[in-house]
Amino acid sequence: MLHDDTGRTLFEKSHPGQRGTGEIEWDVPRGGIDSLIPAKFRRKKAPRLPELSEGEVVRHFTNLSSKNHHIDKGFYPLGSCTMKYNPKVHETLARLAGFASLHPLQPADTIQGALELMWRLEHMLAEISGMDAVSLQPAAGAHGELTALLVVRAYHLSRGEDRRKVLIPDSAHGTNPASAAIAGFECVTIKSAPDGRVDVEDLKSKLSSDVAAFMMTNPNTVGLFETRVEEICAACHSVGAQVYMDGANLNALVGITRPGDLGFDVMHFNLHKTFTTPHGGGGPGCGPIGVKSHLSAFLPSPRVENRDGKFTLAKPSTSIGPVHGAFGNFLIMVRAYAYILAMGPSGLAQVGRTAVLNANYLHQKIKAGMACKYDGPYMHEFVLDGSILKTMGLHTSDFAKRLMDFGVYAPTIYFPLIVPEAMMIEPTETESRETLDRFAEIFLEVLRECKDDPELVHTAPHNLPLKRVDDVKAAKDLVLTHPFD
Amino acid sequence: MSHRFIPLTSVEEKEMLQASGVERFEDLIQAIPQHLRLARPLDVPPAMSEMALSREVRRLAQKNKGLSELVSFLGMGWSKHFIPAAVDTIVSRSEFTTAYTPYQAEASQGSLQQIFEYQTMVAEIAGCEVSNASLYDGATALVEGLIMASACTKNRKGFALASSLNPRYREVAQTYSSSNGWTFHDVAWTSGEGALDRKAAEKVLTENVGKIAALVVQTPNTFGLLEDLEGLADLCKAAGAVLLVVSDPLSNLLVDPPGVFGADIVVGEMHALGVPTSLGGPALGYLATWKKHLRQMPGRVVGRTLDAEGKRAYCLTAQTREQHIRREKATSNICSNQGLMTVAASVYMALQGPKGLEEVAEQCATRLAYVRNGLAKAGIKPLFAGVPFQEQAFRLPAGSRARVEAACRTAGLLPGVWLSDLMPNVPTETILVCTSETHTKQDLDLLVSILSSAGGAA
Secondary structure: OOOOOOOOOHHHHOOOOOOOOOOOOOOOOOOOHHHOOOOOOEOOOOOOOOOOOHHHHHHHHHHHHOOEOOOOOOOOOEOOOOOOOOOOHHHHHHOOHHHHOOOOOOOHHHEHHHHHHHHHHHHHHHHHHOOOEEEOOOOOHHHHHHHHHHHHHHHHHHOOOOOOEEEEEOOOOOHHHHHHHHOOOEEEEEOEOOOOOEOHHHHHHHOOOOEEEEEEEOOOOOOOOOOOHHHHHHHHHHOOOEEEEEHHHHHHOOOOEOHHHHOOOEEEOOOOOOOOOOOOOOOOOOOOEEEOHHHHHHOOOOEEEEEOOEEEEEOOOOOOOOOOOOOOOHHHHHHHHHHHHHHHHHHHHHHHHHHHHHHHHHHHHHOOOOOEOOOOOOOOOEEEEOHHHHOOOOOHHHHHHHHHOOOOOOOEEOOOOOOOOEEEEOOOOOOOHHHHHHHHHHHHHHHHHHHHOHHHHHOOOOOOOOOOEOHHHHHHHOEOOOOOO | OOEOOEOOOHHHHHHHHHHOOOOOHHHHHOOOOHHHEOOOOOOOOOOOOHHHHHHHHHHHHHHEOOOOOOEEOOOOOOOOOOOOHHHHHHHOOHHHHOOOOOOOHHHEHHHHHHHHHHHHHHHHHHOOOEEOOOEOOHHHHHHHHHHHHHHHOOOOOEEEEEOOOOHHHHHHHHHHHHHHOOEEEEEOEOOOOOOEOHHHHHHHHHHOOOOEEEEEEEEOOOOOEOOOOOOHHHHHHHOOOEEEEEEOOOHHHOEOOHHHHOOOEEEEEOOOOOOOOHHHOOOOEEEEEOHHHHHHOOOOOEEEEEEOOOOEEEEEOOHHHOHHHHHHHOOOOOOOOOHHHHHHHHHHHHHHHHHHHHHHHHHHHHHHHHHHHHHHHOOOEEOOOOOEOOEEEEEOOOOOHHHHHHHHHHHOEEOOEEHHHOOOOOOOOEEEEEOOOOOOHHHHHHHHHHHHHHOOOO
16 A cells, blocks of 8 residues: 555655755855854764655655544544634634734834734633733643742732642642642642532641642533632632632633632633634643732733733733743734634623533433443533443543544543543534534443453554554653664 | 534524433533622623634734834844745644644554654754653743753752843743742853853852752853853763753754753754744744653653554653653643644754755855844944854944934834843843844845944944
8 A cells, every 4th residue: 555554754754865945045155154163063963854855745744644533523522621623714814924924022013913912812811701810921721820820929929928838639630730849839639529529628627828829620620610619719718828720621611600700819721722722733722821900910021011002011020020932822812812703702602501511411321321420410521430341341541442443532531530440521512413412322332342342442443543552662662763773 | 593613503402401401501500609600791892703803813913014024133032934835734734733632642643653753853953862742932941941950960959051041031940940949040151252151150060069950051142152062061960960951953953963062951942943933932842852861851752662463653651750640740740732833843844854954054144144244344243253153143333223223114124132122231232133044135235234324333
């Protein structure tokens, strides 16, 4: 077969002497590299980069692309990642020269449109979240978490308090404790209650004047709204602790309720989740943070200011300083801005509503086969307990691989840690009933296979470019670059 | 009722609610106390058609003056380069844009192999053994490098930072420093060459025994000048520290890369290889290092392995460093990185190959030399005598800035970065000029003529 499915790299296809670009014209005298850079600096051994024609390069990457599952092709129920449809016009708009060709050090009077867009987006996100001020600078969700914690630290320090602890539920994303540690805090774990929500009594017993913040995901990672959120915020505030909302699951709340109204002091957004900017195979994301007014003085600099329609950049002395080399992932902001315009108040009202309905509808269809550890109704996602698979000699990972044989991506698996053999399913609002019905059929079919032909599931996938990939060998042998020799 | 992105009619909604065992949608959200629910529509502009929102977004784009309209010599970490059409053709493929982090290897071989190839090319350019799957940008890559250096040296918290480091990178590092308890020791540049003062570096390392995690040097430095890295790794080793180099990958086509000199960690900004300047983001931070430091490396990494039938396969690996496994003990909090930008860089590097990249680098350096020679005729000299790559600081006569700026505004030209606005201890009339292959002779002549007349002796 001519089609390349061998995993052969660019380096193996390389034929020295070839290249995929033409020589650039010389309209200035070419004195040669030796005249510019002394021998002691010169590179002695050229990097072993591939040497291929343009057509060969395009074909190589086109063939690679055909091996990816992606949203435009099929259902992608990866819980916690909000894999919703990415509108195409956003791609056109983000590529406009008036955005893509801007240099971050251009004078403010030459980037008025960009600054206006950022200013408007900040205000839209503030309105959607009920926060008072927003910084767009963090480049991804985890970066937003870290930035928010630096803001919280600066706030406490401004009051003469060097608080050391951050409280984090055991169901939290791994980024929460990792961000808290990098922000210099000691992490204290809060238990989940039997209903899957925060154990408020455990939380209260761990609150003290040394607690800087409580980080809470809402809805939480088992897809449940934290019903006692007001009581939680009040308890934290009574000892001066700030309440942080991990906005990874914000999609569930859009148009239904606002984190700011729930009592949160600070949060992050994932524009690549809730505001449908493409995930890009692992980024670029964009992780703005929203804060209540008492924290706004500490937001990263520079801040965009609107002076009667003239947009300027300010560096408040109270700011924690910049957290990115420029303004953050600006072209992602362009896409999110276009999305909010496309949705308007009427469309946004349907986002959370339909995301919640789709999750509950899908859960209803498959719950006879596999149960959740915690009772619903759920918000935008639900987490199945895959323990039943163990009775058939199988694991959640087997189930996930087999699902993919039917043209869908696997749910998020083995997370959150409080659910055994977890399988986290988030359909999002952009999936049709037909897709949900079909996925439910597939799910139940695979479950039947688990009972009738467990070996088939254990050896899955069977219909993908590769059979089961040996990740144990990958970790043991650690081949991280092409072995040239 | 229905929206073009939400495939749900009101009839379907009603039926699905019933199938979900409830009468009304509100029954599904009983967990949200009634008084906390939003009782009004959100105050954002009314929903727009694709035509109307395109008009609005284009209005904002047109309010900017981009590098396609202005002749710009701005640099300092970002430079404009030509990007072949094939790069965006591949980057635009929804197979790459609408996939996510390749958690399930069997359905993600495209992204995985692409990242593996990217890692290989980055390691080759930096002269190291391994690279991760990307970081947000150059400035945050430096911060990740500092965290890593600390971990490599049993949590030492001191850093010897070259004062000629990109001032914005330095500022970002400063933001992170208070929470990490980091101490920065400035290492001055030499007055004649504008290069790292080795004696000063040695002094910091020897006067703070057991405290310095890394010596941090940038090459080319903020004055655009190459640093001689020879012997720095030994200097660090003797002090139990690591050598962390911020390096411009394009320069490394012409200049021996940091890995050759034993740099432990190499970080920097890679957007110049296939990613538009984009107001500085999405950018592409990179980090390259050695296998011996792998356990301290931040971020995702892809490894090669086999599938059950012995076919070559790729998957995410060495994950026991990462936040989703190690939580507060992870080497970094990073999760989403700059995946799609690595596709752009991979395609760009594959198209150019070593010869094409070297030629682009030579074009950049040659065009700078052309400007330097032109300015010399008007008596305008570089601030320092060191060896530049594509960027160089020039000293204009005192009091000339206003005239230069006025002339540039008229001509639609951005002459460069006024260094003293961003760095202490730099003369006020110093301008940092960055050239690339995209500048025509006409552009260069215009710059030389404006700086020579307006910036010449008053």
